[in-house]
Amino acid sequence: MNTEQHVVILGAGPAGLMAAWELNEAGFKVTVLEKESYAGGMCATQTFQGEKGEYRFDYGGHRFITKNPKLLTFVDRLMGDELLFAQRKSVIRYRGRIYQYPLAALDLLRNAPWSLLIGGGIDLAKQLFKAKPQQRSQVSFAQWIESRFGTTLYKHFFEGYTAKLWGIDPKNLSGDWASQRISLLDLKDVAKRLLPGKRSAVRTYARQYRYPKWGFGQLYTKLAQQLQQQGVELVFNANVTELVQGDGAIAAVGYRDGNGEHQIHCDQLISTMPLPDMCRMTDFDSGLSFRSLRFMNMPMATQDISDNTWQYLSDPEILGTRLQEPKRRSEFMAPAGETSVMVEIPCDKGDAIWTMDSAKLQRRVLQDLATLGVDPKFASAEHFSSYTEHAYPLMDMSYQAKREAAIRHLAQFENLIMTGRQGTFRYIFTDTAMEMGMMAAQSLIDGKDRRREIFDYRNESTVIEVQSVA
Numbered sequence: 001m002n003t004e005q006h007v008v009i010l011g012a013g014p015a016g017l018m019a020a021w022e023l024n025e026a027g028f029k030v031t032v033l034e035k036e037s038y039a040g041g042m043c044a045t046q047t048f049q050g051e052k053g054e055y056r057f058d059y060g061g062h063r064f065i066t067k068n069p070k071l072l073t074f075v076d077r078l079m080g081d082e083l084l085f086a087q088r089k090s091v092i093r094y095r096g097r098i099y100q101y102p103l104a105a106l107d108l109l110r111n112a113p114w115s116l117l118i119g120g121g122i123d124l125a126k127q128l129f130k131a132k133p134q135q136r137s138q139v140s141f142a143q144w145i146e147s148r149f150g151t152t153l154y155k156h157f158f159e160g161y162t163a164k165l166w167g168i169d170p171k172n173l174s175g176d177w178a179s180q181r182i183s184l185l186d187l188k189d190v191a192k193r194l195l196p197g198k199r200s201a202v203r204t205y206a207r208q209y210r211y212p213k214w215g216f217g218q219l220y221t222k223l224a225q226q227l228q229q230q231g232v233e234l235v236f237n238a239n240v241t242e243l244v245q246g247d248g249a250i251a252a253v254g255y256r257d258g259n260g261e262h263q264i265h266c267d268q269l270i271s272t273m274p275l276p277d278m279c280r281m282t283d284f285d286s287g288l289s290f291r292s293l294r295f296m297n298m299p300m301a302t303q304d305i306s307d308n309t310w311q312y313l314s315d316p317e318i319l320g321t322r323l324q325e326p327k328r329r330s331e332f333m334a335p336a337g338e339t340s341v342m343v344e345i346p347c348d349k350g351d352a353i354w355t356m357d358s359a360k361l362q363r364r365v366l367q368d369l370a371t372l373g374v375d376p377k378f379a380s381a382e383h384f385s386s387y388t389e390h391a392y393p394l395m396d397m398s399y400q401a402k403r404e405a406a407i408r409h410l411a412q413f414e415n416l417i418m419t420g421r422q423g424t425f426r427y428i429f430t431d432t433a434m435e436m437g438m439m440a441a442q443s444l445i446d447g448k449d450r451r452r453e454i455f456d457y458r459n460e461s462t463v464i465e466v467q468s469v470a
């Protein structure tokens with residue numbers, strides 16, 4: 001370990017901040033460059049000053065769960081009594097019906113149309129005699145789901161929602177995404193789970209989670225403040241635009257801020273920036289891309305909209321994929337007696353949704369909400385849009401080969417460690433991003449090359465939520 005070395009970290013999201021934390025503890029000189037004016041990356045929280053008071057909105061509601069007791073203790077200590085417990089309650093809205101999520105037997109019998117129950121039953125009977133479906137990496141999302149859950153459930157719950165979320169036909173989406181996000185194994189698993197007393201037999205969703213009092217971003221604002229107090233240099237509004245190559249390594253990083261162009265020397269470089277951007281800056285076109293999100297955030301002049309954490313909106317005619325009421329995570333997200341909603345709308349940067357006039361989009365979203373029983377009269381002209389450009393790594397059928405080529409390309413720079421969700425082009429949660437940041441730091445501390453390990457970290461095809469210790 002050579003603590004004389006200057007380590008530059010690109011990005012002050014969960015991964016970058018945790019890398020900085022570990023390296024600072026070990027005595028390294030660390031500089032973090034962040035293009036935004038705040039810490040937290042996709043986990044940040046915005047404050048909106050409305051007529052009735054202050055409202056807070058995440059960039060898509062987050063929650064903290066982890067199966068790593070050390071990480072939980074770290075977060076607990078950092079947040080003290082400002083880390084609250086919250087309960088998850090979610091529903092799926094489709095064709096005028098409301099289903100509990102995860103599915104529950106009585107609820108299904110009460111709510112589902114006969115066509116769904118009969119179709120699902122026939123699919124289940126067929127599946128009892130069917131061979132095991134193919135491996136996820138060789139098949140599309142559509143094939144993976146249909147082979148496990150049958151055509152009826154696929155058409156009802158997955159097809160329209162998935163096409164809306166990703167903007168591509170589920171036949172062109174990799175089965176990898178399904179296997180990392182769907183907590184049940186197949187239709188037999190669904191049936192088993194629906195039986196009374198069998199709930200613990202299969203993997204289930206974590207219902208309880210941690211959430212900071214003032215929004216998810218509070219965790220990272222606090223972490224960044226502590227780092228600064230300990231002497232770590234955090235440079236905000238620093239948009240990294242150039243990587244200066246020299247001798248099989250990155251010699252310096254160029255960035256732009258309000259005062260112009262700058263260059264900073266680095267002995268070691270840890271990057272949580274998007275993998276395709278890092279490739280582009282080193283003259284390689286990876287062909288990888290991200291799906292973006294635009295959020296419509298609105299104060300609502302009523303006590304509550306519903307008791308749900310998430311409402312998944314499956315109808316293709318509705319623009320958003322999820323409706324959220326921030327107050328369900330922490331009551332401090334809206335002024336007393338008031339609430340707010342946030343609708344997640346998938347899009348691609350620069351397309352018609354991304355560029356739509358905000359007032360026009362609000363009108364459209366309110367029309368959608370009216371069809372879901374949310375009275376538009378609770379809303380006013382107060383609203384704002386926020387954006388996450390790199391929300392989801394686009395896992396189309398060709399992404400694995402492109403990702404591998406990108407990894408090989410960047411491996412030529414011996415002082416560069418890619419980490420985090422965007423940096424490794426992985427659909428991972430915050431706790432995994434934090435762990436990845438720590439792994440990157442650990443590599444510099446003990447000198448062990450963990451670059452491949454980080455790219456593959458927690459790549460198991462199990463749902464990460466399963467054994468949450470929170």
Ligand SMILES: Cc1cc2nc3c(=O)[nH]c(=O)nc-3n(C[C@H](O)[C@H](O)[C@H](O)COP(=O)(O)OP(=O)(O)OC[C@H]3O[C@@H](n4cnc5c(N)ncnc54)[C@H](O)[C@@H]3O)c2cc1C
Nearest residue numbers: 011013014015035041042060062063240420421429430433
């Ligand atoms: C809608 C949505 C909901 C989610 N919900 C949950 C949840 O409930 N629970 C959970 O655990 N996880 C959730 N996640 C995932 C979570 O947001 C990520 O796992 C986490 O943010 C990854 O952290 P990171 O540090 O790897 O990346 P990021 O948070 O993306 O941080 C990367 C940082 O790099 C900076 N950067 C990028 N380019 C440059 C540049 N050119 N110059 C300088 N800086 C740059 C960015 O500004 C950013 O701050 C959700 C994600 C989304 C999109």
